[in-house]
Amino acid sequence: MKKNGFVCKAAAGVLAALMLTQSASLTAFAAAYTEIPAVQAEVRVEPVLQNGTAIIPENADLATVKEALCEALVANADEVDAQSLEWEYKCEGELSTGLVWGNESWGSIEGFTSTKKVMFVTATYNHPSLGDNGEGSYPVRLAGTDTEVTLKRVYKLDSSYTLKDDPYEVGMVYAADGSYDYAATAAALYEAVVASTEPALTADDVKVEFSKSGISYQPLDEKNLGVSFGTGNWKIKLSWDGNDQYKGWSATVDVTTTDSRAASGVVLKEGASFTYDMDAGVMKQAIFDSVIDWENSNLPAKETLTPDNFVMEYYGEAVLFDGGVDSGIWDWAPVEGKRYDLGSLNLGAYPQMGAGEQQIRVKFNGNADYRPSESAEGAVTVEKAKVSVKVHSTNLYVNETLPAGFITTDPADTFDVYTIYAGVTSNVTTALYLDLPDRYTDSAFLKLLDPVVEAIYGKSFRQMLNDGMTVGELRALLSTQELLDLLDKLNIDTGTFGQVLTVINNLPSVMDSVSVSFGVPTNRAGLYTVAAVTDNQNYETGVGMGFLLVKMRLSGAQLTWNQEIEGGKLTAAEAQSFDFGVTLSYNGDTSVDQSSVHYLYSGLTSKWRVYSSTTTPPTEPGSYVVTVVTLGGNYLPAPITRSFQITK
Numbered sequence: 159m160k161k162n163g164f165v166c167k168a169a170a171g172v173l174a175a176l177m178l179t180q181s182a183s184l185t186a187f188a189a190a191y192t193e194i195p196a197v198q199a200e201v202r203v204e205p206v207l208q209n210g211t212a213i214i215p216e217n218a219d220l221a222t223v224k225e226a227l228c229e230a231l232v233a234n235a236d237e238v239d240a241q242s243l244e245w246e247y248k249c250e251g252e253l254s255t256g257l258v259w260g261n262e263s264w265g266s267i268e269g270f271t272s273t274k275k276v277m278f279v280t281a282t283y284n285h286p287s288l289g290d291n292g293e294g295s296y297p298v299r300l301a302g303t304d305t306e307v308t309l310k311r312v313y314k315l316d317s318s319y320t321l322k323d324d325p326y327e328v329g330m331v332y333a334a335d336g337s338y339d340y341a342a343t344a345a346a347l348y349e350a351v352v353a354s355t356e357p358a359l360t361a362d363d364v365k366v367e368f369s370k371s372g373i374s375y376q377p378l379d380e381k382n383l384g385v386s387f388g389t390g391n392w393k394i395k396l397s398w399d400g401n402d403q404y405k406g407w408s409a410t411v412d413v414t415t416t417d418s419r420a421a422s423g424v425v426l427k428e429g430a431s432f433t434y435d436m437d438a439g440v441m442k443q444a445i446f447d448s449v450i451d452w453e454n455s456n457l458p459a460k461e462t463l464t465p466d467n468f469v470m471e472y473y474g475e476a477v478l479f480d481g482g483v484d485s486g487i488w489d490w491a492p493v494e495g496k497r498y499d500l501g502s503l504n505l506g507a508y509p510q511m512g513a514g515e516q517q518i519r520v521k522f523n524g525n526a527d528y529r530p531s532e533s534a535e536g537a538v539t540v541e542k543a544k545v546s547v548k549v550h551s552t553n554l555y556v557n558e559t560l561p562a563g564f565i566t567t568d569p570a571d572t573f574d575v576y577t578i579y580a581g582v583t584s585n586v587t588t589a590l591y592l593d594l595p596d597r598y599t600d601s602a603f604l605k606l607l608d609p610v611v612e613a614i615y616g617k618s619f620r621q622m623l624n625d626g627m628t629v630g631e632l633r634a635l636l637s638t639q640e641l642l643d644l645l646d647k648l649n650i651d652t653g654t655f656g657q658v659l660t661v662i663n664n665l666p667s668v669m670d671s672v673s674v675s676f677g678v679p680t681n682r683a684g685l686y687t688v689a690a691v692t693d694n695q696n697y698e699t700g701v702g703m704g705f706l707l708v709k710m711r712l713s714g715a716q717l718t719w720n721q722e723i724e725g726g727k728l729t730a731a732e733a734q735s736f737d738f739g740v741t742l743s744y745n746g747d748t749s750v751d752q753s754s755v756h757y758l759y760s761g762l763t764s765k766w767r768v769y770s771s772t773t774t775p776p777t778e779p780g781s782y783v784v785t786v787v788t789l790g791g792n793y794l795p796a797p798i799t800r801s802f803q804i805t806k
Contacts, residue, residue: 205243205300206233211310213403218289220268227267231298231307244301247309249291251283266301317404320353326411329418330389335467336524338388340379343415347394351411357404367395372410389415422528423456424468424520426536434513434543434696436571438494441511441540442470445493449538450520458528469521469533472511477649483606484647490519513542513696545569545697549688549704555711556683556792565690567700574650574693576658579679580665581686584710585754585790589686590629590662590672591679595693597650598623606644614638623676630670633659654693657701661689683710683792714745715793717755717786723802730779733804738775740786744793754791759784764806779804 210230214223221241228240245267250259261283263272269287273280288296288311298309328350331342345361352364367375368387375395376382394413400406432444442465450468452460470493476485491508498505511518516538524530546568552561567573574595583589597603598619608618615622615635627635635641636655645652665687679686685707692700721737728736740757744750759771761782769776776782782804787797 203237205238207231207305207307208233209308211312213315214311216313223267223289231309246299246301247288248297249285251285253281253283314400314405315403317400317407318356319407319409321351321409322353324411326350326413328413328415330415332419332526334525336530344378347413348396351396359398363398365397369393389417417529419527419529421456422522422524422531424522424531424534425451425454426520426534427451431539431541433541436569438510442493445470457522458525467523467525469523471519473517474508474511476506476508478506513540516540542696542698545692545700547690547692547700547702549690549702551704553707553709555709557681560678560680567692571694576654576691578661578689579686579706581684583682583684583790588672589679589682589684591675591677593678594676610641610644614641626673626675628670629662629672629674632674651693651695654691654699657691657699661691680708683708710792710794711744712794715795716743717795717798718743726801727803727805729805730777733777742788742793750793751791754788755786756789757784757786776804779806
């Protein structure tokens, strides 16, 4: 024991000495530690390979291939730098002639060559890069290793879908205006037919098409072989084109589409009435507000609808020649009317629904919740509207044109305007003019009117316009039933004639013998009272009053002696053939009316007799003065005077 104890003590002494020595060394190391750079050992993570499927697009580049291989074949891919791995794969090569594949060999995924002895000849094979090779299964390994795994290379993954059990019955989806909402209907078809998909898709991803026969398919909002999609039995094709990762798919099923909206119905009030308006939209609003019986109709809430949700029609007669002649053809037409045109040629038209007793029908178009209704028919009274007529009094010179807007109406609808001009001319004579609406000069209109007027008056209407007539003859003409019937057929409100005659009868100093001219008196100076009478079957007759002053022209008007008297003297013989006349001209034009030129000859004969005449120039010897003036007419030149002597 002593021996062992010694040994232990001796060992203990040695240990103590070593510890003292080690402590000093550790202190010195700690002091120097900050001066020695740290060296960190690099730890290499070995990739763990596994079989896998990689999505590698056609003709993919090397970086894309490496990323795909790492993700599919390396179990710890998140710990490995994909671009640092070098891969080999086994594939067949192609002879340089391009005719024979063979010599399956290992090589770089970037492409490689291999050789093989064939019939004593060494053949070289070209192996494409993995990115340029096709879909399929390939043995793959890391370069310099023997561990093989199997790569299934695909361009895209297969997608899949699962359908719900048939039969399929789907309600059509409708927009607020009652039309089909094709996009929403396509979504409803998808939801009714498809149970699930891989990858997960929504209705927005899938194309929905229809066919009646299954021969061809078109989108729901297009015609298919002349057939439009709607309620009924259809073949529906659902398809998805795929994406970068998945291939597409399509499925065809039989579907019945239905209209599952609530039924609707329109009821019209009896005895309803409203006033005509030139804006058809206002009349439709009146039907919407006052004619539809909202309490008894089966319709959505009134505040959710407008007149545009309805078809509103009236039973009317078409007219020909832009509204000139009744055709005898009756049919339902829109409240706003419709035209039948062939190019620029108007073949006829149904005018806008007018005043009077009207037969109408109203149909609800349907909306998202209600089906279209049947048409409801009823009678309404369209009252004539009132019109305000204004004659904007003006003045102008002879032969000037009446200003635009001389006569205006409110509302500014289309009116036949009969304008009466009654006044005193510059000759202080009574003048009466009747300016007829433009339609009375239309050739087609005149062809119908001429024979009737000729049979009554003895002249055609055209001749009557040119020659004029008396107030009595006009009154008789406008009271002839045959003419009134014709004008009524031509859509002229003959009641207006009564108002025209009333205006004429109320004019002062107008008797049956007074001549009536047709047109506008702008070629005859004078002051005229103007009465404008409007005619439109949809309005009460309107009358407006004003004045027109047609002024004589001063500037440019001139009186000129036809022949000068040399030296102011004539012999009695010369006086017999001398031209004492004067010519009136306007701006050099001598063709103007000369009837307003008047003469006054005065003087003393050589026998001291006073001479005075307004018509005959003197021929006896004596001393004379002649003064020439214009009285009335359209021109007012300065008077001219000259003195002369007649000798023996």
